[in-house]
Amino acid sequence: MKRFLSSMIDGRGFDIGLVSLPLAFLLTLSGLPLLYNIVMSFQEVDMFSLGSFWRPFVGLKNYRDLFAQPETWPILANTATFVAASIAGQFLVGFGLALFFWTSFPGASWLRGLFLVSWVMPGLVVGAIWNWILSGDFGVLNFILRETGLIDGNIFWRSDPGFSLWAVIIANIWLGTSFNMILLSVGLSAIPRDLYEASELDGANVWQRFWTITLPMMRSSIGAIMALGLIFTLQQFDLFAAITSGGPNNASNVTQYWAWDLSFRQYDFAKGATISVIMIAFVMVASVVYVRSTRHEVRG
Amino acid sequence: MAIRGSAILGALALAGVSLFGLAAKAEDVTISVWSLDRDIQPAPNLISDFNKLNTGIKVEYRQIQFDDVVSEAMRAYSTGQAPDIIAVDNPEHALFSSRGAFLDLTDMIAKSTVVKTSNYFPGPLASTMWDGKNYGLPKATNTIALYYNKDMFKAKGLDPDKPPQTWDELVDAARKLTDPAANVYGLAFSAKANEEGTFQFLPWAQMAGGGYEHINSDGAVKALDIWKTIMTEKLASPDTLTRGQWDSTGTFNSGNAAMAISGPWELDRMVSEAKFDWGVALLPVPELGAERSSAMGDFNWAIFSNTQHPAEAFKVLEYFASQDDRMFKDFGQLPARSDIAIPETGVPLKDEALKVFVEQLKFAKPRGPHPEWPKISKAIQDAIQAALTGQMTSKDALDQAAEKIKAVLG
Numbered sequence: 001m002k003r004f005l006s007s008m009i010d011g012r013g014f015d016i017g018l019v020s021l022p023l024a025f026l027l028t029l030s031g032l033p034l035l036y037n038i039v040m041s042f043q044e045v046d047m048f049s050l051g052s053f054w055r056p057f058v059g060l061k062n063y064r065d066l067f068a069q070p071e072t073w074p075i076l077a078n079t080a081t082f083v084a085a086s087i088a089g090q091f092l093v094g095f096g097l098a099l100f101f102w103t104s105f106p107g108a109s110w111l112r113g114l115f116l117v118s119w120v121m122p123g124l125v126v127g128a129i130w131n132w133i134l135s136g137d138f139g140v141l142n143f144i145l146r147e148t149g150l151i152d153g154n155i156f157w158r159s160d161p162g163f164s165l166w167a168v169i170i171a172n173i174w175l176g177t178s179f180n181m182i183l184l185s186v187g188l189s190a191i192p193r194d195l196y197e198a199s200e201l202d203g204a205n206v207w208q209r210f211w212t213i214t215l216p217m218m219r220s221s222i223g224a225i226m227a228l229g230l231i232f233t234l235q236q237f238d239l240f241a242a243i244t245s246g247g248p249n250n251a252s253n254v255t256q257y258w259a260w261d262l263s264f265r266q267y268d269f270a271k272g273a274t275i276s277v278i279m280i281a282f283v284m285v286a287s288v289v290y291v292r293s294t295r296h297e298v299r300g
Numbered sequence: 301m302a303i304r305g306s307a308i309l310g311a312l313a314l315a316g317v318s319l320f321g322l323a324a325k326a327e328d329v330t331i332s333v334w335s336l337d338r339d340i341q342p343a344p345n346l347i348s349d350f351n352k353l354n355t356g357i358k359v360e361y362r363q364i365q366f367d368d369v370v371s372e373a374m375r376a377y378s379t380g381q382a383p384d385i386i387a388v389d390n391p392e393h394a395l396f397s398s399r400g401a402f403l404d405l406t407d408m409i410a411k412s413t414v415v416k417t418s419n420y421f422p423g424p425l426a427s428t429m430w431d432g433k434n435y436g437l438p439k440a441t442n443t444i445a446l447y448y449n450k451d452m453f454k455a456k457g458l459d460p461d462k463p464p465q466t467w468d469e470l471v472d473a474a475r476k477l478t479d480p481a482a483n484v485y486g487l488a489f490s491a492k493a494n495e496e497g498t499f500q501f502l503p504w505a506q507m508a509g510g511g512y513e514h515i516n517s518d519g520a521v522k523a524l525d526i527w528k529t530i531m532t533e534k535l536a537s538p539d540t541l542t543r544g545q546w547d548s549t550g551t552f553n554s555g556n557a558a559m560a561i562s563g564p565w566e567l568d569r570m571v572s573e574a575k576f577d578w579g580v581a582l583l584p585v586p587e588l589g590a591e592r593s594s595a596m597g598d599f600n601w602a603i604f605s606n607t608q609h610p611a612e613a614f615k616v617l618e619y620f621a622s623q624d625d626r627m628f629k630d631f632g633q634l635p636a637r638s639d640i641a642i643p644e645t646g647v648p649l650k651d652e653a654l655k656v657f658v659e660q661l662k663f664a665k666p667r668g669p670h671p672e673w674p675k676i677s678k679a680i681q682d683a684i685q686a687a688l689t690g691q692m693t694s695k696d697a698l699d700q701a702a703e704k705i706k707a708v709l710g
Contacts (some may be wrong), residue, residue, distance in 0.1 A: 026449075047370070047371075047376065047378075047395065047399075048377075048378055048399055048401070049378070050371075050374055050375060050378055052378065064556055069390060071682075074649070083498040135539065136537060136538055136539045137537050137539065137551070137556065156537075156538040156539055157539075158539060159538045159539045159540070159541040159542045159543075160538065161689050161691070164542070184517040242309065243490065243542075244542050245493055245494060245542065246493065247492065247493040247542050248493065248541040248542060248685045248688070248689045249682070249685035249686050249688075249689045249691060250493075250682075250685075251689070264367070264371060265494075265678070266672055266674045266675050267370070267395075267674060268675070269372075276542060
């Protein structure tokens with residue numbers, strides 16, 4: 001008993017106690033719902049069996065039904081486009097801005113802080129504002145494009161099947177850029193200055209310094225931001241709800257919005273769960289990338 | 301004397317006990333009510349008025365959010381914690397009643413001196429029915445009709461006292477009124493991929509002899525073709541596909557659309573925002589003399605079947621129904637009653653409009669009722685969007701919808 005107590009105060013017991021608390025938290029609030037979701041995707045669920053756990057198991061029927069629906073593959077393709085384009089856009093613009101603010105000029109850190117405002121704004125507010133900007137008849141974006149002579153007629157960003165997904169992507173890039181910038185700024189500031197001084201003495205130009213020092217030193221930051229970006233874009237729901245509602249004709253529908261629509265609009269909870277399971281598989285891959293990229297942190 | 305005295309005492313005691321007992325029993329009855337009404341809307345106000353009557357029934361109110369009504373109610377019902385009374389959106393009523401979650405009120409209504417089914421408009425009443433039985437009472441109702449800008453009618457040489465009567469006249473008028481140079485579309489409506497799209501399209505299909513059970517009938521195909529004409533000729537904004545009724549009618553108020561299809565919930569905003577003379581007309585029909593129809597919205601009251609106090613809960617509903625004449629005056633909502641006249645508001649434009657809406661209500665039809673309405677509705681929305689984006693013909697799109705609906709109807 002005394003040994004147990006002393007180990008609790010200073011020893012393995014203390015460590016285990018510290019670890020078990022968050023672990024229990026994670027298991028109950030993330031692990032169990034995840035498992036429940038997976039179980040639900042193999043069951044027949046309707047509004048009236050929502051409260052009970054023992055529902056008829058139907059095997060892979062939900063999965064078969066889902067892939068028999070004509071809209072499934074287009075929506076999966078939309079999701080892939082949305083994720084790839086959003087991450088690419090957020091990363092490129094974010095990295096560009098991070099490099100820009102890295103060249104310390106008066107007010108650089110101030111301005112960099114201001115950029116975070118977009119990240120702080122709730123998604124629904126951002127969505128409502130972009131809804132106005134992208135509006136076909138009265139939108140600011142169309143006005144600017146028209147005045148600069150880039151387009152002749154209005155583009156119906158939200159309602160043209162060729163543009164609606166890109167309308168949400170544009171809004172999402174705006175929303176996520178600042179987060180990318182801040183994380184990459186941190187990575188940049190961790191690179192020791194003497195590396196650059198040494199390479200400059202050796203006669204390396206700006207491009208060579210970027211490719212041989214900045215990028216390799218940023219490897220883990222970039223890996224982390226990519227993985228987080230994948231998770232954040234797969235989570236992005238508010239913008240779809242506010243701008244296009246997945247329309248027109250599913251042209252801008254993605255799995256996360258569709259899962260919600262199936263579960264809470266059509267009350268088809270099993271199919272909603274099935275889509276979520278497919279998404280979990282993707283996020284798992286991202287998590288592995290994230291964990292691996294942060295494990296080999298090499299600094300200095 | 302002694303005997304009489306004790307007898308009186310005994311009687312008094314008995315009376316006292318039974319009185320006390322009755323009072324205690326009545327005191328115990330608490331009825332819980334869920335609805336989405338805010339403090340200025342009917343439910344909380346009617347409930348606080350009811351509680352002041354001290355009827356021995358105490359009503360507790362809980363406000364729930366629109367998006368949560370069904371899922372919250374279902375969760376509560378399946379775990380045995382449902383309220384006694386709930387207000388549900390009318391197309392979702394059948395989902396509950398078909399599964400026995402709502403109490404069959406047929407007998408209680410038949411005996412009631414307050415509630416008479418013949419006093420209700422047929423559409424709202426039908427939405428509370430399942431299998432020929434009453435599972436609730438309409439709480440309020442609304443419908444859609446055609447708003448039009450009289451000043452623009454005059455400017456384009458149309459008679460402001462003769463709004464379009466038929467679909468062809470509507471398209472003709474829209475063609476004349478559309479003026480891209482002035483940023484004016486002929487018509488504003490909503491074909492959004494949610495319940496609003498179905499709400500707006502279904503009346504068109506019904507007027508032409510279609511309906512959700514035969515959504516690919518020739519009439520329904522013609523209706524969707526008319527919508528397609530309106531969209532491809534840009535007589536309405538392409539954003540009609542992603543814009544709800546409220547935002548679409550906003551463009552009418554700002555003078556960017558000459559006509560708009562929407563409901564009476566627009567009236568107050570229109571009175572204050574629209575800087576022109578406007579009127580309301582019944583929804584145009586396929587051809588003169590054709591059957592009229594319109595959409596029907598708003599919520600119904602219902603009692604959960606696992607209530608401990610069905611009689612008391614029904615008394616509360618009776619009270620709500622007895623206050624229907626306050627619905628418009630105090631809360632600006634239309635009662636679902638044909639025996640209650642809408643009082644004059646003193647705003648001429650609004651009073652004229654309300655007359656049309658009350659007339660239109662006579663033809664309003666419920667969506668369904670069917671327990672799997674959301675799936676049926678989704679099939680219709682998909683068809684509308686597939687046709688209007690030009691990805692399918694109206695016929696093909698509605699054929700596909702009919703097939704999906706057939707699978708749901710079984």
